[in-house]
Each structure stands twice: as structure tokens, then as C-alpha cells.
Amino acid sequence: MLTMLRLADKGGPIRVVSDQRGAPTTSTQIARAVAALLGGASIGADAVDRLKSASGLYHATAAGETTWHGFATAIFEERARASGGAFAAPPVTAITTAEYPTPAKRPAYSVLSSAKLERTFGVRLGGWREGLVEALSALAGS
Numbered sequence: 001m002l003t004m005l006r007l008a009d010k011g012g013p014i015r016v017v018s019d020q021r022g023a024p025t026t027s028t029q030i031a032r033a034v035a036a037l038l039g040g041a042s043i044g045a046d047a048v049d050r051l052k053s054a055s056g057l058y059h060a061t062a063a064g065e066t067t068w069h070g071f072a073t074a075i076f077e078e079r080a081r082a083s084g085g086a087f088a089a090p091p092v093t094a095i096t097t098a099e100y101p102t103p104a105k106r107p108a109y110s111v112l113s114s115a116k117l118e119r120t121f122g123v124r125l126g127g128w129r130e131g132l133v134e135a136l137s138a139l140a141g142s
Contacts (some may be wrong), residue, residue, distance in 0.1 A: 001135060004075045010091050016070035018094035022110045025062040026131040028138075033060045036123045054120050059112035064126035069094045078136055091118060 011100045050082075066074065069084060069092065071131050076089035125131075 001054075001071075001077055001109065004072045005139075008076060008079075008087075011090065011092055013091040014072065015093045015100065016069040016072045016094045017097055017106075018067045019096050020106055020108055020110070021065050021067055022071075023061040023063070023065050024071050024128045024132065025060070025125065026135050028134060029062055029125045029131045030060050031042070032124055033117070033123050036119055043072050056116070058117045058119055058120070058124060059114050060123075060141065061112045061114050062125050062131050064127045064129065065111045066128060069095075071128075075136070078129075078133055082136060082139070082140060124126055 004014070004016075004029045072092050073089075076087075076092065080089050097108070114125060
């Protein structure tokens, strides 16, 4: 998000990959999920047994999914909305991964499921757009 905002401040068109999907998740969303997990925990033997039976791999990601291009577009749309029109979004051009080579190969689909976290502990992260709105609001207030 910060990279997109810096590029917007420089002006000019921005080229963003549109064939890679993910679920942008803010650190605040993850912190809330961890706090919810730890909130009611006691350290008695029964709690340890409960946690042992629930051991395994859990993902904590925002709900929904988007492409990097969709994310960049949403960042600029939300910033323009929040600024009352004072921010003019730069042109965002969708490109393919092949048009933006990087040393590290990126997966086309990297959306992780948080269903096990919700099913086991009742913890669900909000949508990626909610996280975006909250993060931009926090940046504007700082």
C-alpha cells in the first residue's frame, strides 16, 4: 500500500500486475486475530490439552481476494474518496507477470484459507477492503 502511495505521489501512470491473486492483510487485522486467540486463554492443564488437540497449521488472512492491480486501484479509489476529491488517482495500467519480471517467481494464486482458524477458534478476519480503509485512515491521522 505504501509503495503504491509513493508511486502516486511521483505522478505518471503506474503499471501493476493483474494476473496474480492474493488477500492483502494488514498487521492490525493479524494483531486482532492473535489478541482474540489469546484473550480468553488460561494456562490450566485443560487449556493445554485443548490447545494440543487444536495444534497444526493455521492461516490468518483477510477475507476475500483481489489482484495486485485491483488492490492498487482500490487504494487510489479509497484515498480519493477519503480526501473528498483532493487526491487525483494516477492511471493504473494492468500488466501480466511476464511484463514485470522479478528475480523471485511469484505464484499466480496465493490466497490462503482462514477457515480452519474460524472453525476451530471462532476467529475471523475482516475483508481486505475493510483493512485497506482502516490502514488509510490511520495513515491520514498520523
